[in-house]
Amino acid sequence: MRPAEELRYLILAAQREGNRLLGQALRPLGITPSQAEVIRVLQQHGPLTLNGLGELLVCESGNSPSRLVDRLVTLGLVRRDVAANDRRHIDLSLTEEGSARVRQITEIEERLYESIDAAAEGRELGEILAFLRAFVGGLPAGQAVARRTHR
Amino acid sequence: MRPAEELRYLILAAQREGNRLLGQALRPLGITPSQAEVIRVLQQHGPLTLNGLGELLVCESGNSPSRLVDRLVTLGLVRRDVAANDRRHIDLSLTEEGSARVRQITEIEERLYESIDAAAEGRELGEILAFLRAFVGGLPAGQAVARRTHR
DNA sequence: TGGCAATAGATTACACGACATATATGTCAT
């Protein structure tokens, strides 16, 4: 199997297993990995419109995350208000309850990053980051990562 | 943003964008990336039982791919026969029509691998492969990759 | 000002992806 093919499947495998681990860790909080990403982005960059949120999400990049936000509103974690000046826009922000989960989410993510660092033990992550940035640069999901890292 | 966090999101971004590109390229064939993986695995390793197939798939690793196979049977690309000796098993194999698509799938995958190689230009893929193998080794999706590469 | 294009979101449709549970078949101990 050529390296590019193995790499393709290893990236798929890493994404799936990482998401599965994160999902299991988040389950006691009653939220999914995608929902946790929204909460973190709103905490760090909010308030945002739906489009603004979409440009910062890696999951759902290129799509409008209205369904994802719907569930968070239903869960009482996100507030969705129609913008006063332009009624086509909505203003998204965390509710009290949403803010209250940020700490737990951060701790769970921290454990994921520790397991990533463990697998990287003695390796140069810079090379890997550079390759992946080159592959996704210019594409929506890659731009979302760039927007999140550059500030 | 710490490197492990950026890496996490870059892996997610790479998987999403790769899958989106592949999906668009496969669309004229009327199949999805996951379905293409099944067809390739059956071509290279078939005939297989459902469990045997599941152990070789990176998508749907850990799950039983019965619904994925269902759709391929409906499309007329895969044959599903109850095993003669043990009626709990099923024998999965490609139909004529399924075999006929292998060439086109291979060409489309080839173009994806070329774009991966382009992003890797002048970089050492070995480091990246080693890191990802370490991260997913032991987990179902990682074992599926290992089973596919070791032969 | 009246209407048309542009913009922001919402909705629909289909296929996963993950987890839990159910059903059918075979195996084995007694």
Add this chain to the structure above:
DNA sequence: ATGACATATATGTCGTGTAATCTATTGCCA
């Protein structure tokens, strides 16, 4: 031989992912 257990697959449910289409609102210009 029978009943408990194990195995292989199927099904149900919920939440994404992706693309396409619909609706509401605003801006613009003839």
